[in-house]
Every structure is written in structure tokens, then in C-alpha cells.
Amino acid sequence: MRSLINILLVAILTGFVAQYLGWIAVPLIAVIVSIGSRELHLRGWQAGSGAALSWAVMLAASARTPAFGELLASLARVFQIPGFALVCVAMLLPFALGWSTAVVASAVLRRNDP
């Protein structure tokens, strides 16, 4: 339950800040939650998952538009990878950023990731 709450917390914060700062919100929120990680019992993977969840929800909102499929197909042709792979990259990037930032930030703050 704690994990789920942490992930949701990170996702909400990331989604909110992203409206103003874009992708930078991911590492920024990861750093902020890392400061309070002992109190939150937050693990690195939770920060990453929260960021990915945030992007997934926002992406799902975009996907409701009729042209999303054609856009994904166009991007897949541009990058010469399948469309689902591009979506995977769009999930992997915030996860990697969130997880790695949280772990490194915790270490820098000399706090053991519990």
C-alpha cells in the first residue's frame, strides 16, 4: 500500500510540475522526493514508476485524439522502429530518469535507500 501511495504521489507531482517545466519535472520531482525519502520510505524504483505512470496517463489522454494512430505511425516510420517500441521508450525514459535521479540524490544526501 505504501508503495502504491508513493508511486501515485510521485506521478501526481510529476504531472503537475510537467505542465510548467516539461520533462525536467521528472528529475526535479525525483530529487525532491529523495530529500524526504526516509520519511516516505520511498525507493528508487517507486520514483521511476511514478514518473512513468505520470507520462503514461498524460500520453493516454493524447491518444484519445483521432490522429494519434497516424502520428505514432509517422514517428515509427521516421525512427524506423515499431510504434509500440516508441511508446516503450516514452515510458522507459521517465522511469530511467526518475529511478536514477532518486538513487543518486539519496546517495548524495548520504541517506541510505531503505
Added chain:
Amino acid sequence: MNKRFSIRVALAAVVLIASVAVASRQIGPVPALGPLLDPVDGVWNLAGAATRPPAAQVHIPNLVGKVDVVYDDRGVPHIFATSEDDAYRVLGYVVARDRLFQMDLQTRATKGTLSELAGARLVSVDSSSRALGLARAAEQKFAALDKSSASYRALMAYSDGVNAWIDGLQPRDYPMEYRLLSGTPAKWEPINTVYFLMRMNLTLGYNDASLARMRVQALVGKAGADALLPVNSPIQEPVQPNGSSAPRYDFAPLPAPGAGDTTLLAVASARASDVNALLTMGVVHPGVDGIGSNNWAVAPSRTLNKHAILAGDPHLDLSLPSVWYEAHIIVPGVLDVAGVTFPGVPGIIIGFNRNAAWTFTNGGSDVNDYYVETVDDAKHPRKYLLDGEWKNIVLKPEEYRDGAGHVLMTDTLMYTHRGPMRNFRGQWLSMRWTALEPSDELGSFIAAPHAKNVTEWLSAMEKMQAPIQNGLVADRSGNIAIRAGGAYPTRPGVRGDLLFDGRSSANDWTGFLPLNRQPFAMNPAQGFLASANQQPIDPRQTADYMGSDWYSPWRAMRINQLLRADSAWTPEKIRAMQTDPGSARVDAFMPVILRAAKAELARRPDGELAMAVHILEGWDRRYTKTSTQAALFEQSMSELQRRTWDELLDPKAKDSSLVASPADAILLELMSDSSNAWWDDRRTPAKEDELTIVARSLRSALAASKAKYGAVGSRGWQWGEIRYANIRHLLHIPGLSRSKIPVESGPSTISPSDASGFHGPSWRMVVELGPEVRAWGIYPGGQSGNPSSPLYDDRIAKWAAGQHDAILFPHTAAELPAGRVSYKFTASSH
């Protein structure tokens, strides 16, 4: 810290560095993934922009009245304004909305600032553009505009509209290309339109006739060059009708190839490499017969409905988005015009109003010359010699920057009184070019749509100087007219396809051909007019030099042949004619090739040659998709060219490429002289004649076709499997391009296709000028530049099938059928 924890932190640090790097930096061709994939401001927003209408109310500064814009279901905006300036403001807005990146890219290509958008790899293209003097000339033309002129007002108004769109953009709204290049849109300047028009001059009017001539002369001497690149086409079917009811063949024996002057080749090669960078960007066309443009008009006396019909299909690079954008502008009592505009240019370039319709083909005349200059210092010249006096060279320092403003390269452009000067393998050459002279082409494009008849349209186009265009016009009164109009330089000598001595001002241009000596026809007795980039006037009707090495007139011959054969033309038949798969080139060559091949068979029987003859004899001479013989014919023509003109093989090339390819019409001329010295293949000890070369070509073509396409007559031989249209995205990104679109056309058919597939009919239009004007049109692409929009490529299938869309031309917004309105908005200044 325990060891396990340390490893985890180290791993996280590596992932962090890597993920920040890919998120924030462009790595190779992959853009920064953070801003690209960001769900708030990233590329995903383009899906919404593809279908989302703008707000119902739009704010555009400086609008005097309200402007209603109604989009039909083809994505064409119908702009209802109360003043012309307002109409151009809104035109700028709607075109920017659909084509912003294209407008920006085109401007940068001329200005020579592509590197600021795409980085150091494009510095050489920028350098080549600036060296031609395009940007400097655009700046001079813009500065010279009368501030009260219609052109200037239109430029300012259009700029208001474009910038209104740009100012309203958030990063999330940027077109996909900016995201891929990690760039941002530049503010639109009124001068950008002039830059664009200069770019069209480069595409259409950079006809360096002396370059090909130098290369040929280097190998076969002056007489040889004169023969292969003549001032007059040996087949006469001119734009200005010459009273003949059939093409005239002025064939004469070609003088034998002579000794060359190899010093010319080095300079010619240097000049060729000078335009190579521009060739790769598609801004300069290779001079081949497979591309061009057509237009024709039929007088009421030859139409079923007794109304004039006009048709046009300019052939340009096939790109996504298209070079054209369709629009309809209505200012009650002032202007009511529909057709296509260039994104970046206020006004309808090709189109129709309630009374007249017009279109263009390229003139292809010789409008630039090179001069060999004598300078004071071979490496760093500051003065050049003219009439015994040293004149100062104008120096213009140039800086090339990247997107961050860092200087990537510097150089200094030099100008003589003639134009830009450059060093080509130790020789300093300056260039004079009509495109760089003072002019106001936009004034013509702004004025012409107001024309109420043919005479007014021709009058409006008198200002047009460059590029030279065959402007065709028809009106509701049944008049048809054509003028190959523009600035034709007059030289002190007879011809202009030479290198001139720059030391004497006596070699400078003496002026320009007056209007009354330019090729022109109105309401000819034959009842139709046509142009297809051929020599514009029969040399028996003028002594004026207008160019050399003209395109072979195959398309003009085919068009005229069809027009002569019918006196009850309808718009439907005219539309079908635009994709007619017949070819005057095949009709001309097939009999002589078969005659020669059969004579050789009689001399020396040969199974392979007999098979090639059998295949070609079975062809209906039409480039249909299912034809299995067209492939062999084209392969044979290619072999025949290569084997006949062995004297022109590039001595430095590793393959068998020629320094220049004489027009097919010259080859046909040679085929009337079977023992001419040109038939001999210098690479063999034997002495070849026409029969030998034709036989070798056919045998070799058959072998090559079998190797490339499989067994004779198999599916691989079908023309539709071989010849495609390839519609490239502006950045040549394969994923955003549409390639391998089978087309029913070949070299020199009315709808031509060259081997690359990159060029072709960019806008097909047919207009019937009856009591109510009816029009049809199509271009290969769609109105939107957004690849995720259904309007990005929605017209390609119909275009490839040779079909047209009916163009809606309502008098009022209410006249548009409700079911065909996709969305609308009202623009005002507050």
C-alpha cells in the same frame, strides 16, 4: 556504505548520465528525447493539432475589418475579407498554420542560413546559395520597393498574418520537423517572400547554358559542341505557332567530332561542383528531357460547349508538403480568385477568377552569362580590369552560424558590376543573371488575379522579368493568349552560351528584348495554344537569340497532335489528356530503331537482336502500368545514348557517365545519317556505323533487362513495377515521404517521370470558362504539413490515378454546401 549499495549507486549514476544525455541532447540523427517525448509539450500534441480547428475567433493585428474563413473538406480555406490587405493578412495566417516549417526552410535555403536550423552539415549548401548572390539581390529588391505599392502592402499584410500565427504558438504546437531538428520557428520578415521568389528563380531560371557547352567543347571541339548543343532545336514545334500544321524537322548532317580543349574541362568541372550542393537539395534541376511543364488552351471553336478551356501542369520537385497550397480569396467587388499559392507568397500564382484563368510553364531561356575576369591578385583580388582600368571589387564578408549563434565558417563574397565573382580552378568568373537584376515579380502576381480578360492579364504580367515564363491565359469571352515573357538579355554577339571576356565592357549585355519581340500569340487560327518548355519561337520568324540546347519538343508535339485531332474538347477529355501515356518521342524513335535493327539482322542474323525487335514491335507505344515493353525501350534508349556519344564519356569518371547528354532530338537527327562519324565508337579498333550501334544497344538492353527484371514478359518487366513517383519530405526523411507510387508515365509523356521519380506534375488544373467558371485541380500531397493529419497526403492516390478534384468556387460563404464545410473561424484585430 556497503558494496551492494555502492554498485547500485554507481549503476544509477551511469543511467542518470545516459538518460539526461539522451533527454537533453541531439545524438546523431536522434533528437533530444526529453522535449520530443514529453507528454505535455512533446510531439504527441501534433495529433491534436492535426484535427483541431483553431479558435472560432482569431486575433490578427492590423486587420481593418472582420474576415471569415471557411475550410472545405479538402482543407482549402475560402477567405472572405472586406479589403485585399486583410485577405493577405489572413492568407499568411492560414498558410503558416498549415505550412510553417516549409516557409521557414525555403527562406533559409535562399538566405543561406540552413545551418542555423540544421547544423554545420549544411554550411556548404548555405555557402553555395550565398555565392550565387540570391540573398543580396533579394535585399536590394526589397529595399527598392515603393512603400505605397501593392507589392509592399501585400508583403507587410502577409507578414502580419504569419507572425500572428507564430506569436500564438507554444512549444507544444511546433511542427514535427522543428522537434526532429531541435529548432524553433523564426519570426517571419516581409523580405522572406522575396527570398522565396529568388529561390524559384534558382529552380527555374538558373540555365547555365555555357557550362554544358564548355564540357562538350573540351572533348569534341567547337564544331562538335555547336552540333550537339545547337542554338535551334532541329525539331520545330514552337510555343508561338508558326503556321505549320505539323512539327518541322530541320535535320542536317552533324559535323564530325573534333579535337577537344581539355583545359576547359577542369574549369567546367569546378563550376559543376559549384552547383552540386544545390542539386542535392533539389533547388537546381538537372537538365534532362524527363521533366518540364505543360500548358494549353483551347478556343471555343474547338470545344463541345463553345467555352474556352485552359489546362496546366507545372512540373517541379514532388515534395511533402507540396510546393503548392490551395486557397480561395474573396474581396467583394475587388477580388475573387482561387487556385494555388506558394507558401510564403501573398497571392494566387496559378488559378482563375470569375473571368479568366492562367497558368505557366518554364521558359528555359539563357538568362545568365559568365565572364572571365582579370584580377590584380590571383589569390586575394581587390580589383578587376575593365576597359583598361582597375575597378574595385565589392567585398561582402559572410558568417555562417549554428543554432546557438556560434560562427561555423566565414568567407567573403565578391561582386563585380556584373554580379557575384568566384574562383573556379584558378579562373575568376563573374556572373550576370537576370534574377539578380532589379524587378518586382510580386507586383505581377498581385495584379494578375484582378484581370477581367486576357488583355488585362497580359498587361499585368508585363512587369514579370525572371524567371522567363510561358504565361498562358484564357477568358470567358473565348480569348486565349500566350507570351513567353520576361527579361531576355541581348548580347553584343549572336549567342550567350559562351564564356565572355570580362576585360571589355563591350561584352556586357546591351539591354533586354522589348516586349514586342518576345514570343507571343493570341487567338491563333489553329484554335489552340500550347507550351511544354520547347524553343518558344521558330528561328525562321526571328533572329533573336533566346537560348540553346532546348528540351526536345516531345511533349509539345504530343499535346499538339492530340489537340489537332479533335474539335469537340470537353473538360473531361482535357483532364484525361493530362495523363495521356502516349509519347511523341517513342513515335519518332521506334521506326528508325526498328529499321536499323532489321537492316542489321539482314546483314548479320542474331537471335537476341531478333527477340528485342519482336518485343518492341509488339508495344502499343504507351507507358501504361502493365506494359512490359516500355522497360526494354527505355533501356535501349539509354544504351543508344551511351554508345553513340562515347566521345562525351567523362575521362575522369569511374563509371560510363557523359559530361553532358545531347537532347534526344539531336540523336534522332543523327539517325537520319547512318554513316556519320559520330557513330564510330572510338574505344574500338573497328569503324562502327548506325546499324552496328543500334544492334549492340538493343542486344545489351535486352540482356540488362533480363538481368534486372527477370524473364522476358514477366511481372518484373511491367512498367508499373519499374517507374515510380517518389514524393520526398522536405528533409528527405523516408518515414515522412511517400515513395514507389506507380505512375502511368514515362520520359517525355505529357505527364513525364524521370528515373529518380523526384519530379513531376506538381499541380494539375483544368478550367472551363463558361458563364459559370468550372475548375478541377489536384497536387500530389495535401494541404497540411502535419504528417499526422489526414490532409498530409490525402490527394496522392487520386493524383497517381490521374484524377482531379472539383474545385469549390462559391460566391459567398453560404454557398458552400454544408456537408463540405470542415470548420470555420472569424479573424479580427481585437
